[in-house]
Amino acid sequence: MPTITIDGEDYEVDGEQNLLATCLSLGINLPYFCWHPAMGSVGACRQCAVIEYKDTEDQHGKLVMGCMTPVKDGGLYSVIADAAREFRGGIIEDLMTNHPHDCPVCEEGGECHLQDMTEMTGHVQRRYRGSKRTHRNQYLGPFINHEMNRCIACYRCTRFYRDYAGGSDLESLGRNNQIYFGRQKDGMLENGFSGNLVEVCPTGVFTDKTFSQHYVRKWDLQTAPSICEHCAVGCNTAPGAREPGNGGRAILRRVTNLYHRDINGYFLCDRGRFGYDYVNSDHRLENVLAARGDRLIESTARSGEKIHRILPPADAVGRFAQTLAAAQLGRRRLIGIASPRSSLENNFALRQLVGGANFFCGLARRDLELLHLVDRVQRDPRIHSPTTPEIESADAVLILGEDIDNTAPRIALAVRQAARNRQKQRARDLKIPLWQDASVRQLDGNPSPVLLIGTGTPALEEIASEILHCTADQTASFATAVVGFLRRDEPEQTELPESLRELARRAAERLSAAQRPLIVSGCGNRSVDIVNGAAAVACALAECEQGDREQCDLYLACPEVNSLGIAQLFPPGGGQLEQLAGQLRAGDGDTPTTLVILENDLYRRCDRRTVDTLLAGADEVILLDTLLNTTARHADLVFPAAATAESEGSYINSSGIAQRFYAVYEGAGFIQESWRWLANAAAACEEYPGNDVLAGCQHVHELSAALAGKFPALGVLAGLGPDEHYRIDGLKVARQSHRYSGRTAIRARDHVAELPPHRDPDAPMVFSMEGIQNAARTTLQANIWSPGWNSNQSIQKFLQGVGGRRKGAQGSRRIERAAQPLEDWHPQNTKAAATFSAATDLVLVPLHRMFGSDELSARAAAIASVIDEPYAVISAGDAEQRQIQHGDLLQIRIDSEHYAVEARISATLPRGTVGVPAGLPGLESLDCHLPGPAAVERIHGGESP
Amino acid sequence: MNSFSETEVLSEIKAVEVMEQSNTPPGNTDTELSEEEKREIDSEFSRYEDRASVGLEALRIVQKHRGWVSDESLQAVSDYLEIPPAQLESVATYFQLIFRQPVGREVMLLCKSASCWIMGCSRLQVHIRNRLQIAPGQTSEDGIFTLLETPCLGDCDKAPVMLVGEQVHHNITEKSIDKWIEQKIIQHKTTDADQLPD
Incomplete structure (x- = not known):
């Protein structure tokens, strides 16, 4: 490792990084704009100037740009030299000639990288007295505001949007002093990662339009580490909440990225960033609802739908407890239906309440079977579920029948980077450092092979080397043929035409020649054959003589945030909804039945007839959910459940990584976590066994621990994230920044006394500003802030070096499933059901x-x-x-x-x-x-x- | 007639707004390229690595035929070259001589670099402004003249200079400009009259 000297101090550093990244990794504050840890350097802004000395004799040195300078062993540099400071101040002064002084009305204000850098350079006096250039802004759709006057022309937006994410409708326009970053004409930004512009832009050109609807300053947001619940990738997020000005209950105001090296890195997709607002929607359930006995004539409701009224929570819990009591005495059958979009803890609480035999998974048969298959595949010792950096380092990718750009968008973004690996290899051969972004991107050469087979993935087609649009059956046949070529035995007889066999042969060649091949597939097509095919290709690659690998990377995208978690709770072969419907149809003598449905709209899971049978077969339907959906309209009792941002628990993502999320704020009205409603009912029921974990359950950690004990694969849950007793220097971690304003004033309408800080007995965090605010101490801090660094760029203060892991204990762990080799797979030609009428x-x-x-x-x-x-x-x-x-x-x-x-x-x-x-x-x-x-x-x- | 002083003009030197688009697009705004335009663009392909690189030439060809590049023309080129319109717009707005709004038949590119400034180009700009009632970026009412500013044309020893079409006017003065303007007005009026049906 090279040793360099910065301002008289010697440091041992990573020679692969440029000088700017090295300084930042060492904790030295050096201002910059255009450099980005994930996108490298282009040297556009000239902000990171430092002095480089020839030798110890050299008194003056020369100005170099930190981001464009490789560190060399024995290098002598100065960040604090007057010449460098003056130069950096001059750059800010130049940028400021056109930048409006509109910070008070700018939504970036308070988390603006330009503000931070201006402060950091020490520049305070502007000498320019002329007029500033102005621009007309564009309408960029419902997600992003555009305010071009604030632009400092660092080119980060187009470098992210066009170069990194593959967007084609945002460009730099004009020239000289008139550079404009926008679309050809007004219209929504088409790329699914446009929301990252909000974080990538160092100032307020692109801001979050959904946040504008209920804007507060960053320092007024209360945050906690959370997990995006909108797909199974498990991106880490930092939702921000705050009560409205009239002192009501807190509302969720925005979601920003929360760095996790192995999952989302620096970027989120637009579904994850802008999907949070469902918690504030009109469909949100905030009260306990009970079906009215009377039926309204000429109602617009469909048959079976009920009219509800609000019930006091205590009454509802009492009623639930009576049901429970009847069940305990054997006078009523209690059946629980689980949910893949709810936490493991909520699902486990329901399982405790109804018992394992009465616990059903809330999925249709083929969905559950598919999840079990994914789980089985991932248990094979030849298969490795890759992290995002591992996906990015793949040098040949085969995507089998999964539109990952829509089912696991963040993974598609990673695959897009993998396509550049051949170019990066060429850069290495030419001794061009990989952070020299513009130089590397200019290199010739074909992209690394990315083969898209099966379902169209329009967003990735432009980087694909081969594209085949075909049906699920053909995709599976194609996989079989690839396996045949990989094993070097003549492929089994398939229905593939010669051209496809040729394509399969090329695919096999490219994959086996690669250093790190990657297979991507998933549940998107609901095809067991495709998942089996993908697994067979990965296994064949792992066994391939070429390359000395023992494992092959296989990413299987699951449908929902906790799909793989649910699969762990049910043994293969049972628990699906059809089975339950069958049981209910058959009837169970005179015992009345109560269905307890956890956060699940069954009408999205099974056909209407099955669900109608299911609900009609029960004498009472109790639902716990966040939004008013079709199932809620059929329920007799509806409890308002907390959304992800309002609750604490764990999810398991598609790669089998268990992650803990924490409540950002407490839900409005009578909203509480589902397990609490269940625990309330259990506690209110005298007949319910007092020694059960649920009856006395106070904190979600008790459920996690019980889960860990019950299911060996989920053992990691016991140590996943600290519990409510966690302290640093005697304090919990603060959810609010220490600049959180108006905590007395906001309630002054009702109360002028300063109330004690709102306590949180459940989490290692507090709902106030009194607590630990330290970037280096814990991963629990989601308020990405560090002294002098108010913008999200301060994330580097939280990392073990640029692009490294978070400092502090990691909040995520891979679950430990027993290894079990897959059996050899032979595709079966099962044709579609007999009801198929070819004519129509x-x-x-x-x-x-x-x-x-x-x-x-x-x-x-x-x-x-x-x-x-x-x-x-x-x-x-x-x-x-x-x-x-x-x-x-x-x-x-x-x-x-x-x-x-x-x-x-x-x-x-x-x-x-x-x-x-x-x-x-x-x-x-x-x-x-x-x-x-x-x-x-x-x-x-x-x-x- | 409005009259402008030199200081007023100087304070207004802000160049043309890049994204400005005309509300009244005259001339050919066909959404399809003509056969001739396509033929000329096709002949450029052999000189470049890929279709996208032909963008600038294609814009120049379309402008040659249509006088300027309307939104419709830009879209037509974008469709023909199969490149995103934003990418083409990036090229179009970078190059000063690709006109994204209608211009007159005589586009006057008045140099505003240091030598020409020393030799009085600002004064000349005021003169043109008063004579034709056009500021930089504007077109005279008769549609003949458009005034634009340009950086150095490389003829500093003959400053001030002005480029019109392919002809560079050296050592220009108020008088020589007036003379040239008169000539052009007569020339275009005559051509127009000739083209009128009898």
Whole structure:
């Protein structure tokens, strides 16, 4: 390791980094704008100037830009030399000639990198007295504000948006003093990672428009580490909440990225960033609701839907306790339905309440089977579930039948970086440091092989070396052929035509030649064969003679935030909803049945008939949930459950990493975590065994510990994150910044006394500013702030070096599942159900959408405003045959349900299939039929509305 | 007629707003490229590595035929080259001689660099402004003249200079400008009259 001297101090440093990154890793404050830890250097802003000396004799040295200077052994540098300081101050003065002094009305104010850097350089006097150049702003959609006058032309936005995330509609326009960063014309930014501009921009050009709706300064936000609940990647987030000015209950105001080296790094997708607003939506449940006995005549409600009234929580808990008592005495059967979008602890509490035999998973059979398959695959010792940096370092990628840009967007962003590895290798050969971003990007050479097979992944097609659009069956056959070529035995007979066999042979060659091949697949197509195929390819690669690897990277995207967690709670082969419906239909003598449903809209899981049977078969339906959904309308008793940002618990992501999240604030009204409602009922029930963990449960950690004891694979939960007794120097970690304002004033309307700080008995954190605020001490601090660094750029103070892990104990751990090799897989040619009528029917296949497919984020106001009306994509061939034009109204018929959708024609969709956006509002109940046959007909012009 | 002083003009030197687009686009704003435009663009492909690199030439060709590059023309080029319109706009707005709004038939590029400034280009700009009632970036009412500023044209020994089309006017004075303006007015009026149907 080279040793360098900075201002008389000797340091041993990482020679791979540039001087700026080295200084920051050492904790030396050096101002910068255009450099970004994930994007490297371009030397555009000239802000990180330092003095480099030739030798100890050299008294003057020369100015160099830190971000463009490789560190060399024995190098002598000065950050604090007058010449360097003066130069850096001069750069700020230049930038300020055009930057408006609008900090008081700028939403970046208080977390502005430009403010921080201006302070840091010490520049205070502006000499320029002329007028400033002004720009017209653009409408960039419902997520991002645009205020171009504040731009300092660091080019970070286009470097992120275009170069890093592959967006094509944001560019630098104009020149000289008139540089403009925007779109060709007004319109929504098309890239699914546009929200990161808010954090990437060092000043207030791009700000969060959803945050504007309920804006407060960063220092007034209360934060805690949380996990994004909108897909299974498990990105770490720092939601911010604060009570409104009238002193009401806190509301969730925004979500920002929270660095986690192995998962999301510095970036989030737009679903994760803007989906939070569902907790503030009109659909939010804040009170306990009970069904009224009377029926309203001429109600618009569908059959089975109930009219509810608000019930005092104590009464509702009492009623629940009576049910529980009856169940304990054997006079009532209590059945629990779990949820893959709720924490392990909530699910476990329900399991305790109803008992393992009465605990069902809340998923349809094929969804649960698929999850168990994913779990089984990941247990194979030849398979490694890669972290995001490992995905980024792959040098050949095979994506099998998974539109990861929509099912696991952050992973798609990582794959996009992997495509550059051949270019990076060439840079290494030429001895160009990888942080020299512009130089590396200019190098010739093909991108690393990325093969897209199966479902279209439009966002990645531009970086793909081979693209094959085919059905799920063909994708599985393709995988089989690849396995055959990898094993060097003649591929088993497949239905593949010669051209595809050739493609499979090339795929096998490229993958086996790679240093670090990566297979990506998932549950998106609901195809067991695709997941099996992907696993077989990965296993074959691990056993391949070429390369000395023992494991192969396989990323399998799961559908929901805790899908893999749920899979751990149920042994394979049971627990699905169909089984429960069957049991209820068969009846169980005269014993009445109560269904307790945890955070689950069953109408999205199974077809209407099954769910209707299920609910009708129960004498009482109790639901705990966050939003008013179809299942809630059928429930007799509805308890308002806390959303992720309002609760503490653990999720397991697609890679099998268990992560703990903490309550950012307490939910409004009577909202509380689901397990608390269950524990309340258990405590109120005299018949419920007092020695049960749930009966006396006070803190969520007790449930985590019990879970860890019960399920060996989940043993890591016991040590996952500190419990409520955790202290640093005798204090808990503060959720509020020490500049949190108006804590007396905000309640002055009701009370002028200063109330004691709001206590939190459950977490290692407090709901106040009295506590630890130290970047280096704990990963529990989500308020990314450090003295002198008010913007999110202060994250480097929290890391073990640039791009390293967080300082302090890690809040995430991989679950420890017993290793078990997979059996050899042979694809079965199971054709679609016999009801398929070739004349009228087509096979509906799911299309996943970043906005709309996820149940919760679809209720966030900004996201709801960009979700498409129901549509279906039909292949050009089928469209021609059926005389369907783009924009025609189609009718999809399944069982007795009808759906009217707009037709879209696709040149790439395989013939015989119709793509239906999964879970899109209006088509939610269609989701469970995907993939599956359905009659698709054109509704003739005259009949269309 | 409005009259402007030199200081007023100097304080207004803010150049043309880059994103400004005209509300009244005259001329050819077809959303499709003509066969001739396509042929000329095609002939450029052999000289560049990829289609995207032809962007600037394609814009120049379209401007040659249409006088300026309207939003529609930009979109047409973007469709033809299969590159995002934003990328093409980035090129179009970078190069000063790609016009994204309608210009007159004579585009006067008055040098405003140091030598020309010493030799009185600001005074000349005021003169033009008073003579034609146009500020930099504007087009005269008769649609003949557009005044633009340009950085150094490399003829400092003959300052002040002005570039019109492919012709550089050296050592220009109020008098020589007036003379040239008169000539051009007569020339364009005659051509217009000739083209009128009998």
